[in-house]
Amino acid sequence: MSDAPIVQMTGITKDFTGVRALDGVDFTLRRGEIHAVMGENGAGKSTLIKVLTGVHDPDAGRILLDGEPVRFHSPGQAQAGGISTVYQEVNLTDNLSVAENLLAGREPRLGPFINFRAMRRKAKALLDEIGIDLNVAAPLSSYSIAMQQLVAIARAIDIDAKVLILDEPTSSLDRDEVAVLMRVMRSLAERGTAMVFISHFLDQVYEICDRMTVLRNGTLIGEWAVSELPESELIGHMLGREVQTLGALEHRAARHRPDDDVLVSARGLGRKGSVSPFDLDIRPGEVVGLAGLLGSGRTETARLIAGADRADSGALEFRGERLRGHNPRTASARGIGFCPENRKTEGLVGDLTVAENMILAMQAARGWARTVPPARRDALVAEFIEKLDIRPADPDLPVKNLSGGNQQKVLLARWMLIEPRLLILDEPTRGIDVGAKADIQRLVNELSEDGMAVLFISAELEEVTRLSDRIAVLRDRELIDILHQESDMTTDRIVETIVEKGGDK
Amino acid sequence: MNAYLKRLIWPLAVLVTLIVVNIAQTGFDFIVPSVHDGRLGGAFVNILRNSVPLLLIALGMTLVIATKGIDLSVGAVYAIGAAIACQWIIDRDQSAFGTILTAVILALLVAAVIGAWNGAMVAYFGVQPIVATLILMIAGRGIAQLITGGQIPSVSDSTPFVELGRGAIATIPVPIVIGVLVFAVLALLTRTTALGMLLEAVGGNPAASRLAGIRSKGITILAYLVCGFCAGLAGLIGAANLGSADANNGGLWIELDAILAVVIGGTALIGGRFFLLGTVIGVAIIETLNVTIINVGLSSQWQFTAKAIVVFVVAVLQSPEFRAWLLKPFRRPDGGEPAPEPADDKEALAK
Known part of the structure; x- marks a missing residue:
């Protein structure tokens, strides 16, 4: 050099x-x-x-x-x-x-x-x-x-x-x-x-x-x-x-007792060429992590539960009711929010403003004729810009002008606005900075304490173990195990599971 | 609102320039309306009156383009609307108000159904908009010919139907009243309800809109339906003005002028943000231009070339890159002139 x-x-x-x-x-x-x-x-x-x-x-x-x-x-x-x-x-x-x-x-x-x-x-x-x-x-x-x-x-x-x-x-x-x-x-x-x-x-x-x-x-x-x-x-x-080091969010499974009734229950849910049939329950107030390598079927699993892709086998129940014709619109109506992996192509509408992007899911649920009253909309937008510390704090800026972390927060705000029962976050912290990452992790924690169920995907195993109550481990498009013991919530344990179970076949 | 005004400033400048050129050539009579036989006249009022069919179609087209689509069939729908109304009227009692009303409703209904059909092709069957509407662009004139039996049906000059094109309400020509009404209704419909935002979301990012739970199929069909309806209404006004319906030449190439007006008005063909007021200005530019060519003493052969030149000027003025380049010699060495905004549409296009 x-x-x-x-x-x-x-x-x-x-x-x-x-x-x-x-x-x-x-x-x-x-x-x-x-x-x-x-x-x-x-x-x-x-x-x-x-x-x-x-x-x-x-x-x-x-x-x-x-x-x-x-x-x-x-x-x-x-x-x-x-x-x-x-x-x-x-x-x-x-x-x-x-x-x-x-x-x-x-x-x-x-x-x-x-x-x-x-x-x-x-x-x-x-x-x-x-x-x-x-x-x-x-x-x-x-x-x-x-x-x-x-x-x-x-x-x-x-x-x-x-x-x-x-x-x-x-x-x-x-x-x-x-x-x-x-x-x-x-x-x-x-x-x-x-x-x-x-x-x-x-x-x-x-x-x-x-x-x-x-x-x-x-x-x-x-x-x-x-x-x-x-x-x-x-x-x-x-x-x-x-x-406030990320580590300060100590693992929470111990102090957190998820309710026993099941919010979302997948039985043999699967889609050919995307993910093999799997069983998974998600309870209110629970954070379920999905862990696995790139291409292991994490995103595909989330998309089936979110209604973004159609399942070709199995059933999905929401509060005991079997869902038919599950799609993003009906999912949103039931209170299932989905932040997709690729926020630019599937999440945000770049030309629209921060405020418009935030209000989109709520407005979509109401239909075009029943506008969210401007005063209510402005109040909600201002509230969430402050709550999530979105910068610059200008609701009228086109969302494409924001940095990645702030865009992710806008997307989160879109779903938090409708107060969902289940929030599905696919790689919400990818490509964003440490500060925004910590904010989002803290938020997931808070939301689940308020009783919201969260399905959380991240390529960073450490993040998954820190946040999750239970971790579904995937490998080769198959859900191979669900870790739920507190002692299992470690990166090593996940890696072990992936290696061991993969060896069975 | 500020962003909207910024968007409109260049087309508006071109329009004002055209008007000034006309005033310089023909005096203030060009712009000042006069009153003849209890109705407004004068050169500029006539331009406005004649521009209404194009305006209606361009407004509908704006909504369709906002959804990332395009409607090539509007000229054909214009002909069908005109044909249905005229054919219905000449076969019946021409002076009866009921006949006229039925004819108008029937024509508009068929036009709206055609629009919805186009929308359904796009939304449900995933046919590319340019292909879906090309079918009716070609077939539509055939349908219009079948309706008129290959003739050009002419209504009598005494039928109230012609008032749609020639009449006046409180001295204001009926077409202008209709044009203003349709503009007002569409502007209110899209900007006081959430329809405008949802249209822009669907056109700006269809995948994200679907995941946000927007009924994008319904919204898309609605845009095409409105566009078809507007085209049918334009056909009625055109037919009423002429007193006849020409299946072959009525509204010929009007779809291209409409697309041009939308683009001049600042709505991008890639969908997303749309500007109804910009479209109005775009239409006014196109129609004023035709008159300007005559007024400055050029022969009518110049029409197309002159139009091309003006469109070129508007397009170039709207490009931030061009404006930055133009202003460069006047720039202070150390960055007095701010560079183009970081994420302008051009950049979005390039991505």
């Missing part, structure tokens, strides 16, 4: 119609280092990256690339300058083949035609280099999001990047895939590529990064070598307040 900075940003300031997103931020990236940019959502991480990659023009400040002042006006210019980005959402064309995606715009030619054979060979070599094995002729859509992410990285690497920006690349990857990614990152660092790594997984940051820059509310807090900054201090810097 040499000390010569490849990127030096000084005094970067950026305003968005009155909101200062970045205020005089400095950022230095050295050759061959992996540098984490840390901060809560809305701290300015994304804006800083977007200024560097030419998506936004800074209002003030200088950017030096290799000692030369530069200013990129589009991501294309930045890429030509040697700065490549891999985003959280895969930016590829999934109806094209893997090879076409890898080499789009740089296809090997044969006269005026594309040399498909050479293209496949080159693509294969590229993927081999980072140690993944795919059929490069297959359409990209036939692979999991995780694999698509790796393809996006392979593509970015091949564009001969001096600087590679990885914006939440691991949020949809499982453990093995993260390991592959990290191996690739290390080998790139050895070759001298500088990397900016953005992730909410602190353990990954500590494992892979050399240095970190911490931002809060658009200002620079400082830059540290990873070894100099223990995790607790880092969280303190990010939150800027005395951290």
Whole structure:
């Protein structure tokens, strides 16, 4: 690792119609280092990256690339300058083949035609280099999001990047895939590529990064070598307040006695190709966690109970009544709220305002003719903006302008507004910052104490064990066990269950 | 409300420019209404009066586009509405008020049913809107010909039916009254109830709307039904004005002008946010333009080219990227001019 900075940003300031997103931020990236940019959502991480990659023009400040002042006006210019980005959402064309995606715009030619054979060979070599094995002729859509992410990285690497920006690349990857990614990152660092790594997984940051820059509310807090900054201090810097550590929410099964009557009961509920028939009871005031690896059927289970997908076997009972024609509308009418995994594509309507998104479920239940009275609506919206600490606290802002954590809170508020009996949360804390995560966990706790049933899904086992009264463990699209002993509420126990039960077959 | 005004400012500027050009060419008579035979006249009032059929269709189209759809069949529905009314009237006592009323109700009913059919194709069978409505765009004129038996039915000039197009209420031409009424009803219907918001939710993100429990099928059908109804009403006014129904040429290409008006008015074709007032301005621009071409002394062959140029100007003015580029030379070196908003529609499109 040499000390010569490849990127030096000084005094970067950026305003968005009155909101200062970045205020005089400095950022230095050295050759061959992996540098984490840390901060809560809305701290300015994304804006800083977007200024560097030419998506936004800074209002003030200088950017030096290799000692030369530069200013990129589009991501294309930045890429030509040697700065490549891999985003959280895969930016590829999934109806094209893997090879076409890898080499789009740089296809090997044969006269005026594309040399498909050479293209496949080159693509294969590229993927081999980072140690993944795919059929490069297959359409990209036939692979999991995780694999698509790796393809996006392979593509970015091949564009001969001096600087590679990885914006939440691991949020949809499982453990093995993260390991592959990290191996690739290390080998790139050895070759001298500088990397900016953005992730909410602190353990990954500590494992892979050399240095970190911490931002809060658009200002620079400082830059540290990873070894100099223990995790607790880092969280303190990010939150800027005395951290109510996540651990403070001690496990609650002991002091919490769920009522005995069953709210929702699934018997042999299943859907072909999505999840095998399973039995599951959920009681009022109970938090049921769903744990399992990516693709184990967690989301599919939740969607069946939420009515988002139609079951093709078994039965679902709600307060003893067998549900027929269960769909999101009837579910909502009975008080089942569902926050889907992908809040952008299935949760929020980006163009509508914060207030409109919040009121949507309540209004849908009333039908279009019976408008929620404006005064009541404004009061409810104001109440929940305050209660959930949604920032900026402007009900008339289009929801797409909010950061991930705040969007998630808007979605939660939508369902809390109708005071549901069962709230289904699919990865509510994915890709959001520590502060918002703690807020949401606290909320789940409070809601269940008030008698609401919660079905909680998270890829972070620790989070599931901390919050849940019972944990349904899934593997290979099958519900394999339901852990209910207090002593079973540990990450190790879940992993054991997944490994053991999987071995039976 | 502020966001709405911002959205409307550029189309409004273009409209005002067109009016100013006309006043410069023909004097203030262009804009000041005069009274003849107890009804308002004058160049601008005539423009408004003639623009009503397009206005009605464009308003309906706005709702359909808000749901991420499009209705190509409105021109054909216009012809069907006109054909049904005229054919019904010439076969019966032309001066009887009952006949006229039945004819009007029948025509509107059929138009609404056609609209609902389009909506059902889209909502229940998942047919792409452009395909679903293309069917009736082609077949509709055939149906209109079958109704008229291939003739052009002409009603007598003495029938009260023609008052729909030619008459006046308290000096105000009937078509203008109808246009204002329909606009007011639609604006109230969508903005004082939750219909507007639900339409925007369904068009903005269908998957999220479904999971939020919105009856999106019903909402979609309603939008197409209103659009069909408006097209039928437009056909009635057109037929009343002419005194006849031409199955082949009545409302020909009006669907394209309507889509244009909606887009000029600031409603994006990708669905979501819609602006009824913007559509009104869009219609006024298109209709004023036709007159302007004559008034500035260009031959009528210029009509299409001039329209294209004005549409180009409006489209470009609405683009924040273009405005930023245009203002760049005037920008102070250190960011005096704020850059385009972070999440503008263009960006949403790009995603």
